Amino acid sequence: MNIKRFGLTILFSALIVSAGALALTSQDQDAMPSASSEHELLMESVGTWDAAMKMWMGPGEPMSAQGTEVNRAVGPFHVVSDFKADMMGMDFDGHGISSWDPTKKKFITIWVDSTEPTPGILEGTHDEKTKTMTFKGEMMMMGERMKVRQVITMKDAEHRTFDMFITPPGGEEMQSMHIDYTKKK
Numbered sequence: 001m002n003i004k005r006f007g008l009t010i011l012f013s014a015l016i017v018s019a020g021a022l023a024l025t026s027q028d029q030d031a032m033p034s035a036s037s038e039h040e041l042l043m044e045s046v047g048t049w050d051a052a053m054k055m056w057m058g059p060g061e062p063m064s065a066q067g068t069e070v071n072r073a074v075g076p077f078h079v080v081s082d083f084k085a086d087m088m089g090m091d092f093d094g095h096g097i098s099s100w101d102p103t104k105k106k107f108i109t110i111w112v113d114s115t116e117p118t119p120g121i122l123e124g125t126h127d128e129k130t131k132t133m134t135f136k137g138e139m140m141m142m143g144e145r146m147k148v149r150q151v152i153t154m155k156d157a158e159h160r161t162f163d164m165f166i167t168p169p170g171g172e173e174m175q176s177m178h179i180d181y182t183k184k185k
Contacts (some may be wrong), residue, residue: 035076038100038107041126042079044154045071045098049181053085056176063088069181083113109135109150116140131155141176144169157182158183 027174029139049069054062067085074080074097085093094113101108107124122137135150154160162179 033077036100037103038102038126039077042077042100042107043073044100045079045081045155045160047071048184049160050184051083051085052180054178055086055087055173062178067092067179088104106135107135111139119147122150124150141166147173149173150170 004101024032041160045118047070049071053067055065056062064147065085065087067083069081069083071079071081078097078099081094081096083092083096085092092114093098094108094111096111098107100106107119107126109122109124111120111122116139118140119136120139122135122139124133124135126133131154133152135141135148135152137146137148138145140146141148146169149165151163151165152160153163160181162177162181163175164177165173166176167173
């Protein structure tokens with residue numbers, strides 16, 4: 001390709017990019033989606049939280065662990081969570097994305113962590129009276145696909161709880177985790 005042709009190609013590409021940018025900035029601002037009250041509810045979790053955990057692996061006393069969760073907003077619509085803990089002497093890393101899907105009228109959460117190769121995808125609802133969000137779905141745990149129910153209760157702006165219940169194949173629902181969250185100042 002000769003220099004003159006290369007220069008014309010660059011100029012033409014720059015004109016196309018400029019026209020696209022101009023079209024985007026001149027769009028009616030009302031056409032842009034805005035955050036709903038459900039999205040705003042999710043934003044209440046943004047910040048850094050200390051996590052005091054209890055985990056049940058079966059009958060008997062739970063194991064305890066401490067962790068930290070950092071939640072950040074992605075625009076006005078989504079929350080990305082990074083969770084770190086020391087569980088039984090091993091580093092645990094978990095990452096979630098939470099959002100409201102206005103087409104399904106459901107909260108959605110996607111979870112991946114350092115213990116399982118399969119992501120968990122759960123759908124949820126919010127009960128304003130009890131200030132709870134309840135998510136249901138399936139996740140791989142200990143190498144088995146299990147039904148999962150998660151309940152998040154907002155106590156106040158600086159305290160919330162997380163309870164997870166699992167139903168093993170052919171078994172009955174049982175509590176597997178409880179977390180008390182306290183927001184760092």
